[in-house]
Amino acid sequence: MKKIVEVNDLSFKYDRDFILQDINLVIEQGDFMAFLGPNGSGKSTLIQLLLGSLKPTSGEVKVFGVAVEHFTDWGRIGYISQQVKNFNQSFPATVKELITAKLYQQMGFLKLSNSRLQPRIERALALVDMLDYQDRQLGSLSGGQQQRVFIARTMVSEPEVIFLDEPMVGVDSRAQDDFFQLVNRLNNELGITVVMISHDIHVVSSQANRVVCLVDRRLYHHQGDEFDYSCYLEGVRGKNRLVPEHLHQVVD
Amino acid sequence: MSEMLTYSFMQRAFIVGNVIAVIAPLIGVFLIMKRLALIGNTISHVALAGVALGMILGIYPVYMALLISVIAALGIERMRKSYQDYAELSLSIILATGLGMATILISLAPNSAGIMSYLFGSITLVTRQDLSIVIPLGIIIILVVFKYYYGLFYLSFNEEDARLSGIPVRFLNIVFILIISLTIALSMRIIGGLLIASLISIPVATALQLARSFKGTIIYSIFFAVVSVNSGLTFSFYYDLAPGGTIIITGVAILVLVIGLQKLKGYRKQPDFS
Ligand SMILES: Nc1ncnc2c1ncn2[C@@H]1O[C@H](COP(=O)(O)OP(=O)(O)O)[C@@H](O)[C@H]1O
Numbered sequence: 081m082k083k084i085v086e087v088n089d090l091s092f093k094y095d096r097d098f099i100l101q102d103i104n105l106v107i108e109q110g111d112f113m114a115f116l117g118p119n120g121s122g123k124s125t126l127i128q129l130l131l132g133s134l135k136p137t138s139g140e141v142k143v144f145g146v147a148v149e150h151f152t153d154w155g156r157i158g159y160i161s162q163q164v165k166n167f168n169q170s171f172p173a174t175v176k177e178l179i180t181a182k183l184y185q186q187m188g189f190l191k192l193s194n195s196r197l198q199p200r201i202e203r204a205l206a207l208v209d210m211l212d213y214q215d216r217q218l219g220s221l222s223g224g225q226q227q228r229v230f231i232a233r234t235m236v237s238e239p240e241v242i243f244l245d246e247p248m249v250g251v252d253s254r255a256q257d258d259f260f261q262l263v264n265r266l267n268n269e270l271g272i273t274v275v276m277i278s279h280d281i282h283v284v285s286s287q288a289n290r291v292v293c294l295v296d297r298r299l300y301h302h303q304g305d306e307f308d309y310s311c312y313l314e315g316v317r318g319k320n321r322l323v324p325e326h327l328h329q330v331v332d
Numbered sequence: 333m334s335e336m337l338t339y340s341f342m343q344r345a346f347i348v349g350n351v352i353a354v355i356a357p358l359i360g361v362f363l364i365m366k367r368l369a370l371i372g373n374t375i376s377h378v379a380l381a382g383v384a385l386g387m388i389l390g391i392y393p394v395y396m397a398l399l400i401s402v403i404a405a406l407g408i409e410r411m412r413k414s415y416q417d418y419a420e421l422s423l424s425i426i427l428a429t430g431l432g433m434a435t436i437l438i439s440l441a442p443n444s445a446g447i448m449s450y451l452f453g454s455i456t457l458v459t460r461q462d463l464s465i466v467i468p469l470g471i472i473i474i475l476v477v478f479k480y481y482y483g484l485f486y487l488s489f490n491e492e493d494a495r496l497s498g499i500p501v502r503f504l505n506i507v508f509i510l511i512i513s514l515t516i517a518l519s520m521r522i523i524g525g526l527l528i529a530s531l532i533s534i535p536v537a538t539a540l541q542l543a544r545s546f547k548g549t550i551i552y553s554i555f556f557a558v559v560s561v562n563s564g565l566t567f568s569f570y571y572d573l574a575p576g577g578t579i580i581i582t583g584v585a586i587l588v589l590v591i592g593l594q595k596l597k598g599y600r601k602q603p604d605f606s
């Protein structure tokens with residue numbers, strides 16, 4: 081299987097204390113990987129390291145076999161950050177303008193939209209059922225609709241892997257169901273690799289084929305089917321362990 | 333109207349004015365959406381120091397303003413990276429330094445009356461030399477915006493998203509700040525260094541009242557700036573007023589009018605419960 085992401089001996093700290101220490105991780109093509117862990121355990125930090133938004137204190141990250149700091153082919157990667165909703169709600173852009181911008185690398189000499197890109201934009205919007213909202217201003221949409229626009233933006237460059245950081249927080253439960261079905265379809269039918277941070281234990285256990293727990297600066301790997309609630313409990317309770325540590329044998 | 337245009341200095345003023353009416357709000361939209369409006373003010377005050385320095389050294393002041401504002405712009409871009417959390421503070425410090433230097437240099441300059449035209453703008457003093465800089469650089473600025481349009485758009489939406497879409501963020505930020513500094517230096521002659529930042533922001537503020545898209549915001553902004561500049565220059569000619577002031581006050585009047593009309597429309601849309 082092709083390696084999408086490879087992390088070797090990575091450690092990271094923002095200032096004094098290490099958030100992650102000596103992490104090793106391989107994400108393979110077709111994986112549906114879930115990151116679990118208590119708030120502040122470093123899940124978002126890890127994704128930002130994988131995407132080169134943060135520089136490791138030591139160790140290396142490779143995406144598609146290339147050191148992330150030299151990676152340029154960003155169309156192959158999609159990302160919805162935890163902060164995606166914190167944009168300027170009165171930014172005067174339409175749905176279509178936002179999605180078009182993501183195709184920057186596909187534009188010609190002039191970085192303007194052209195008719196060649198139009199079908200791709202419409203396909204991405206159709207995927208999330210937002211085709212009728214192309215010309216609407218972003219800030220005029222509901223939270224759930226904005227979320228779908230950001231998914232369309234992620235999908236428009238036809239990525240091979242998508243990173244989703246708590247993508248459904250603050251969205252009603254129907255929109256959540258729709259969304260998880262969509263992600264499942266992307267993974268099963270289109271073979272898109274999915275890396276997701278979510279506290280929805282049901283989704284994680286039913287859809288992920290690999291679960292990675294972040295506890296005490298380290299990763300613990302589980303296969304999806306052997307995953308039980310132990311890791312989750314450990315996650316939500318943090319250091320007040322109910323479950324003895326020996327359950328965490330690294331399955332790599 | 334036609335009488336006014338028989339004066340060749342007025343023809344030059346209108347040509348320069350209209351070029352600036354296009355480029356100032358064009359870059360203004362990106363600048364305001366990045367929430368960096370203060371950069372316009374900062375660079376223009378530093379550019380004033382350049383003008384004064386040019387007068388002392390006997391170098392054409394517009395050239396010196398171009399040079400100094402480009403240097404300041406590159407410095408600002410560097411500082412913006414190192415002091416991300418205090419962007420406003422670092423800008424205010426550079427602004428203060430620029431204005432301080434400008435004041436000292438003006439007091440040293442042999443012809444401190446001439447400096448007035450760079451502070452408040454002048455229509456009678458626009459020279460052929462000004463035309464020969466403003467037109468080509470104006471065209472270059474417009475072309476650069478076209479060339480990198482969606483990159484600049486994304487940069488003003490979110491820099492990190494832009495990077496993850498393969499947009500060369502660092503390079504485009506430098507390109508952008510360079511075209512801002514060029515626009516400001518070019519505009520000093522006719523709008524004046526103290527007022528140019530307003531021509532960058534006021535038409536955009538007006539456009540934001542009406543536009544429903546980014547492209548629409550740009551088009552409306554340019555439209556309002558063109559209207560302000562042409563009516564401002566006309567008032568300036570007939571009533572012998574400083575053009576920078578008449579242009580900006582016209583712009584503010586349009587803004588107030590548009591906000592008023594929007595409010596009226598809003599009231600009419602309210603359901604009638606009576
Ligand atoms: N920009 C930052 N600067 C300093 N510390 C940070 C920053 N972002 C996050 N942290 C800290 O790093 C730790 C991990 O944060 P994060 O990755 O957001 O956790 P999670 O996503 O698992 O909730 C937390 O203790 C948080 O306070």
Ligand SMILES: [Mg+2]
Binds near residue numbers: 124
């Ligand atoms: Mg997080």
